[in-house]
Structure formats: structure tokens, C-alpha cells
Amino acid sequence: SGKCDMAMAILNNFRVKCDTPIEKLKKVADAMIKAMNDGLVSEGSSELKMLNSHVKKLPTGVEKGLFYALDLGGTNFRVLRVQLGGTEERVVNQQSDEGSIPPALMTGSSEELFGHIAKALKKFVDTEGEEGFHHASGRQRELGFTFSFPVKQLSISSGTLIKWTKGFNIKDMVGQDVVGELNNAIKDVGLDMRVSALVNDTIGTLARGRYDDPDVIAAVILGTGTNAAYVEQANDTTRVINMEWGNFESPHLPQTEYDKALDAESLNPGEQIFEKMISGMYLGDIVRRVLCSMAGEADFFGDTVPPKLNSQLSTSDMSAMHHDTSSDLRVVGSKLKDVLEISNTSLKMRKVIVEVCDIVATRGARLSAAGIFGILKKLGRDTMKDGETQKPAVIALDGRLYKDYDKFSCCMKRTLKELLGKEVADNIVDIQHFNDGSGIGAALLAASHSQSE
Numbered sequence: 001s002g003k004c005d006m007a008m009a010i011l012n013n014f015r016v017k018c019d020t021p022i023e024k025l026k027k028v029a030d031a032m033i034k035a036m037n038d039g040l041v042s043e044g045s046s047e048l049k050m051l052n053s054h055v056k057k058l059p060t061g062v063e064k065g066l067f068y069a070l071d072l073g074g075t076n077f078r079v080l081r082v083q084l085g086g087t088e089e090r091v092v093n094q095q096s097d098e099g100s101i102p103p104a105l106m107t108g109s110s111e112e113l114f115g116h117i118a119k120a121l122k123k124f125v126d127t128e129g130e131e132g133f134h135h136a137s138g139r140q141r142e143l144g145f146t147f148s149f150p151v152k153q154l155s156i157s158s159g160t161l162i163k164w165t166k167g168f169n170i171k172d173m174v175g176q177d178v179v180g181e182l183n184n185a186i187k188d189v190g191l192d193m194r195v196s197a198l199v200n201d202t203i204g205t206l207a208r209g210r211y212d213d214p215d216v217i218a219a220v221i222l223g224t225g226t227n228a229a230y231v232e233q234a235n236d237t238t239r240v241i242n243m244e245w246g247n248f249e250s251p252h253l254p255q256t257e258y259d260k261a262l263d264a265e266s267l268n269p270g271e272q273i274f275e276k277m278i279s280g281m282y283l284g285d286i287v288r289r290v291l292c293s294m295a296g297e298a299d300f301f302g303d304t305v306p307p308k309l310n311s312q313l314s315t316s317d318m319s320a321m322h323h324d325t326s327s328d329l330r331v332v333g334s335k336l337k338d339v340l341e342i343s344n345t346s347l348k349m350r351k352v353i354v355e356v357c358d359i360v361a362t363r364g365a366r367l368s369a370a371g372i373f374g375i376l377k378k379l380g381r382d383t384m385k386d387g388e389t390q391k392p393a394v395i396a397l398d399g400r401l402y403k404d405y406d407k408f409s410c411c412m413k414r415t416l417k418e419l420l421g422k423e424v425a426d427n428i429v430d431i432q433h434f435n436d437g438s439g440i441g442a443a444l445l446a447a448s449h450s451q452s453e
């Protein structure tokens with residue numbers, strides 16, 4: 001029928017616009033390298049901030065003692081503690097707890113946000129003894145704080161917020177010392193603890209990777225947002241750089257009208273363009289926008305646009321539909337019904353919806369592979385060198401988009417292999433997932449930068 005043809009035309013058009021052939025991805029990687037180099041030369045000369053993390057000592061395994069971490073990412077926050085036993089015993093014990101952030105606190109005041117978090121941290125610390133952790137008496141407890149927003153570090157344990165990203169927008173905090181705000185809240189709840197390391201999730205994950213494997217050279221986050229960090233060796237100095245790659249932008253990125261509308265209606269229009277094509281906060285919304293256009297322009301779901309199509313589709317619901325292996329696409333049917341209140345969909349319609357999910361996830365996964373390829377190429381780790389034994393370059397990954405969205409992570413790994421070629425991919429490049437890497441890594445950095453030695 002005409003309606004169906006029109007929906008198929010929208011689908012086909014979208015597929016073409018989202019296309020990421022390997023040549024295009026190589027151009028994206030080269031543009032990323034240029035933006036990295038520009039950002040390293042001077043502050044503000046690139047959309048990539050290339051922030052110096054001020055990490056002086058990546059953990060090696062010798063660290064000892066009890067250390068805490070607080071991981072504030074984008075959706076939930078986690079509190080963790082690890083008992084480190086040094087070279088032989090390594091991580092003797094670890095424990096974590098998760099708390100949610102009421103949406104109102106994401107755009108309220110800093111006192112409210114940090115008050116909420118400090119309260120949970122206090123509660124967690126109070127259960128320390130019951131759980132068999134041991135803290136040396138007379139010493140102040142130390143915390144690694146993972147704060148995953150762009151921060152200008154003043155030292156390893158202080159830094160000012162440059163801007164908010166993802167779902168946050170607390171205006172009075174921009175330009176403020178993040179650790180100062182947390183310390184005030186910690187004091188207010190009567191907790192005796194100091195922040196020994198302020199990092200973001202990429203730096204934490206890199207540290208977590210290093211603790212196990214000295215060949216880890218970079219870390220990538222695929223969660224609510226996306227970002228990467230790597231170890232930069234120049235002359236005699238080693239610096240760990242937080243790229244803030246979410247803000248990457250290039251004419252080579254296959255941006256569609258749906259991406260542009262998403263950006264325009266976001267909390268941070270014009271910013272984080274790469275992130276908005278890749279990460280968990282946005283993928284489901286892109287799918288929703290395409291379905292909305294099919295509903296409006298092609299009467300795909302009947303004469304009217306289902307009202308719920310104007311609200312939200314999460315990436316986890318998108319992922320559930322995308323992974324539906326039943327012959328009648330039962331999961332797609334029930335998600336449509338439960339989440340979008342659309343019933344009576346035909347199998348053909350459900351197939352179209354899975355196809356939209358596939359296009360969006362594939363594009364995001366392939367773009368993130370291009371970013372990783374860019375880092376490897378910049379570091380000269382993308383080719384085999386004749387007659388040398390080469391150490392592998394290991395990339396540490398963390399984030400639930402990577403962990404829980406199989407089709408996304410498989411596509412990303414497949415694409416990286418395509419970009420590197422089989423020989424390089426099989427021999428000198430490796431991707432390792434570190435669960436809770438961003439949090440545990442912050443505790444490890446608090447340990448390697450401990451002030452109570």
C-alpha cells in the first residue's frame with residue numbers, strides 16, 4: 001500500500017544517511033587525530049579539550065590499605081570500598097552500593113545534589129566494620145571521586161567544572177571547585193574523609209586496567225555518555241589525557257535531520273555531537289524520532305501519531321527490541337505495547353522497527369570504533385613493525401552500553417578489526433572490559449596518590 005511504501009522510503013532514506021563505510025570511518029579517525037593534536041597544542045584551539053588529568057602515578061599493584069570511591073556518572077551513582085593487600089594479595093575485598101539521582105536534583109542546586117550523595121556515602125561508611133573491612137585507626141579515610149563531566153584539573157585532587165553534559169545542568173556549579181563542593185557536603189553529614197583523587201570515568205577505567213595489565217594504554221566509556229582517555233608520552237614526560245571526545249564534531253559524521261532535532265532540543269545544543277550519535281542517553285531517542293516521523297508522515301501506526309511516541313524510548317528498551325530472536329518478534333510487540341502504548345502491530349511493522357534499531361546502533365558502534373582507531377593511529381599502535389616484537393596495546397572499556405548491548409559491542413569490535421586489519425587486530429590490539437572500572441579505578445588512584453604515607 002501507499003502508506004507502507006512511504007514508511008519504507010523513510011527507512012531507506014535514513015539507512016543511506018547513516019551509512020558508515022570504512023573509508024568514511026578512516027576520515028573520521030583522521031579528523032579525530034587532527035582535533036587531538038590541536039587540543040594538545042593549546043587550550044581552546046580544538047573542540048577536544050584534551051585535559052591533563054594530573055595523574056602522577058598509575059596504580060601498579062603495590063598499593064595497600066582501605067580506600068573509598070564515589071562514582072557520579074550520569075544516571076546513577078555508586079559508592080565503593082576496596083581493601084588492597086599489595087603485590088601478593090591485590091584486591092582482598094571490595095564492596096559497592098548504588099543510589100539513584102532524582103531527576104530534579106540534576107538541574108537543582110549543588111548543595112542538594114552533593115547533600116544527597118554525601119548522605120548515602122555516610123551510610124555506606126557506617127557499615128564498614130560489619131562487612132570485614134579494616135581501616136587503620138588514626139588515619140583519615142581517603143576517597144577517589146569519579147566525576148564524569150569536563151573538569152579543569154588544578155591538581156590530582158582539585159578541579160573546576162567547565163560545563164555540564166548529559167542530563168545535568170546545575171548552573172551555580174560551573175566554574176566551581178568540584179572537590180570543595182563535595183567536601184562541604186561530607187563535612188555537613190559528619191564524615192571524616194578527604195578526597196585524594198578527582199578523576200573522571202575514563203581515567204578511573206584506565207587506572208583499573210593498568211592495575212591488572214601494564215599494557216593498557218587507553219580507556220573508553222560507553223554508558224550514558226561517551227569519552228576516552230589515553231597515556232601520552234612526549235619527550236620525558238608521561239601525561240594521562242582525558243580527551244572529552246564526546247564533543248568531537250566533523251563534517252564526516254553522518255548527521256541526519258533526526259540528530260539535528262535531538263541536538264536542538266537537548267540541554268546542551270551544539271555541544272557533544274559525537275556523544276549524541278553514540279551513547280546510551282541518546283540512541284533510543286534517535287529511534288523514537290524516526291518512528292515518530294514514520295507515524296506522522298506515513299501513518300505507520302494508523303491515522304494518528306501514538307501520543308507516547310512524543311515522550312521517551314530508552315536505549316535499554318531499544319536494546320531489548322533489537323535482541324528479540326523470537327520468530328514473531330514478541331518482545332518488540334510487548335515493548336511497543338508497554339512502553340509506547342502501541343498495540344496491534346504486524347510482523348512486518350515490527351521488522352521495520354528492529355531495522356531502525358539496527359541502523360542507529362550500528363552507526364554508533366562503528367563511530368566509536370573509528371574513535372578508538374584514531375587513538376591507536378595517533379600513538380603509532382595501528383601497524384605491525386617489521387622485525388620487532390611488539391607489546392600489545394590494550395584498551396580498557398567500561399559502561400553499560402558496552403556491557404549490556406551485545407549487538408553494539410560486537411559491532412564495535414568487528415569494525416575495529418576491519419579498520420586495523422586482521423593481523424594487527426589479532427596480534428597487537430586487545431579490548432578488555434573492566435566491570436565497575438571507573439569506580440574501582442578511582443579508589444586505586446586515591447591509593448596511589450595517598451597523602452597519609
Ligand code: ADP
Binds near residue numbers: 282320399404
Ligand atoms: P553512567 O555511569 O554514565 O551513568 P552506565 O555505564 O551506568 O553510565 O550506563 C547507563 C546507561 O546505559 C543508561 O543511560 C542507558 O542508556 C544504558 N543502558 C542501560 N542498560 C542498557 C541495556 N540493557 N542496553 C543498552 N543500554 C543500556
Ligand code: MG
Binds near residue numbers: 201
Ligand atoms: Mg559510569
